Amino acid sequence: MLYPSPIKSGSCIAVTAFSSGVPSIYHSRLDFVLEGLTQRGFDVIEGQCLRDNHLHVSAPSHERAKELMAFLCDDRIDVIMAPWGGEVAMDVLSLLDWQRLETVKPKWFMGFSDISTVLSAISSKLGWATCHCTNLMQLGLNQQDSLTSNVFTYLATPAGSEFKQSAATHYEPHHADYSKHPNAVFNLTEPSFWKALNTNCNNTSALEFSGRLVGGCIDTHMVLYGTDYFAPYDRLINEFEPTIYYFENGELTPTQYFRALQSLKLKGAFKHAAGILIGRNIAAQGKRGEGYDDLMALKQALGDLDIPVLYDVDISHQAPNLTLINGAMANVKLINGMGEITQKLI
Structure with missing residues (x-):
């Protein structure tokens, strides 16, 4: 397995909706959870494919795939998250340059529901460990249950070590x-x-x-x-x-x-x-x-x-x-x- 580096204060998180995007009625929630990432000490990059949703997706498939590729290939980025799941993340799989991705630094890819479609593809095609967990829109800084509040703590685990839930x-x-x-x-x-x-x-x-x-x-x-x-x-x-x-x-x-x-x-x-x-x-x-x-x-x-x-x-x-x-x-x-x-x- 190729385990991405443990996350820490100062790690860079890129946010992009490669499945469903976030319509305007939910922007206040999106701003709230993005600010929570900043308060946790992370650097946050917000993608262009994020704050819109039309026919189940944030943008046309080629635009979503292009942005996702850009984030995957940017070795300054440590973590990639989507706001939530959706319906058709599958349509970006064949548009990614998997041969090029063999050469980039492994990054933590996080989420569940339709996000797991891409998690499994990355693990299967590249051998990277990926993280099935709470989606970003649920990760308010005020959420205190132990499973949710410790997500980033678990991802700070070094390769070779373990964590228990x-x-x-x-x-x-x-x-x-x-x-x-x-x-x-x-x-x-x-x-x-x-x-x-x-x-x-x-x-x-x-x-x-x-x-x-x-x-x-x-x-x-x-x-x-x-x-x-x-x-x-x-x-x-x-x-x-x-x-x-x-x-x-x-x-x-x-x-x-x-x-x-x-x-x-x-x-x-x-x-x-x-x-x-x-x-x-x-x-x-x-x-x-x-x-x-x-x-x-x-x-x-x-x-x-x-x-x-x-x-x-x-x-x-x-x-x-x-x-x-x-x-x-x-x-x-x-x-x-x-x-x-x-x-x-x-």
């Missing part, structure tokens, strides 16, 4: 409207427990497994798997090394969710997997037990696997989110519904 005790069922409440923090009201799909460890037993992390939003990864842009065993993981896949569902219905998981299984994605982490399912909010639901789809798709499958993990569109490093060697523990993950940057 414990599961959140509560999650946010519905996010705030930043157009009305630009300084909002998470409303973490619902009890959170990691659960095991196919073991008897939910209540009294302990479960533990290890492997290299790889994953993202299943909405896009179900179609990217097997391409150059999500090929974990090409640059990210040795073919015989154990893997921990993690996925979160943004918008798929239960039947679409089943097909996505089943497709990955049929393609052999889990052949060398030590375990699978499934995030809280925002598409299932309040609907479990109403006919064919997300949990039934999950059991139908993955219930026959002989590896641990944990679900309702802190990986999703329902905050807070773990910071997961694609390519890091992770050890996962589940004891009485409380999860813990340690990642070593090796």
